[in-house]
Amino acid sequence: DEDDTLPYRERILDGTLPLSVGGGIGQSRVAMFLLCKAHIGEVQPSAWPDETVEAMAEHGIPLL
Numbered sequence: 001d002e003d004d005t006l007p008y009r010e011r012i013l014d015g016t017l018p019l020s021v022g023g024g025i026g027q028s029r030v031a032m033f034l035l036c037k038a039h040i041g042e043v044q045p046s047a048w049p050d051e052t053v054e055a056m057a058e059h060g061i062p063l064l
């Protein structure tokens with residue numbers, strides 16, 4: 001496949017990159033569902049823009 005020469009795919013195929021990178025199966029999304037949360041920021045800390053923090057606070061949604 002011609003895509004196999006792309007740097008990312010090449011590294012996956014030659015074993016220099018792991019088969020999974022990041023959170024894997026979307027643990028934060030599963031946590032949101034199980035905890036009935038409206039915004040991912042309720043279960044996953046990040047550097048949220050001030051506008052986002054303010055908008056969520058207006059709706060009673062605290063972000064981590």
